[in-house]
Amino acid sequence: MSRTITLDAAAYKLLRSLKQPGDSFTRVIHRHVHKPLDTAGEIEDYLDSPHPPPKVDADILERVIKERGRRSGGRK
Numbered sequence: 586m587s588r589t590i591t592l593d594a595a596a597y598k599l600l601r602s603l604k605q606p607g608d609s610f611t612r613v614i615h616r617h618v619h620k621p622l623d624t625a626g627e628i629e630d631y632l633d634s635p636h637p638p639p640k641v642d643a644d645i646l647e648r649v650i651k652e653r654g655r656r657s658g659g660r661k
Contacts, residue, residue: 592600603613622628 600613603617622631
């Protein structure tokens with residue numbers, strides 16, 4: 586069953602930017618919007634359920650690993 590929702594232009598642009606090839610807006614929402622966990626039981630259920638590995642940008646990960654331990658502010 587589908588529903589109609591109304592978004593302002595900025596929200597639509599953000600949602601559209603999160604789409605990957607073959608994605609529907611429903612998939613994008615399910616991937617990025619999560620209901621806050623209110624009880625310890627909900628947290629336990631969440632941790633016990635399978636989750637796909639997070640999507641990682643390899644270039645950013647490589648940069649983080651390479652720069653790990655460096656001081657900020659340009660000091661050496």
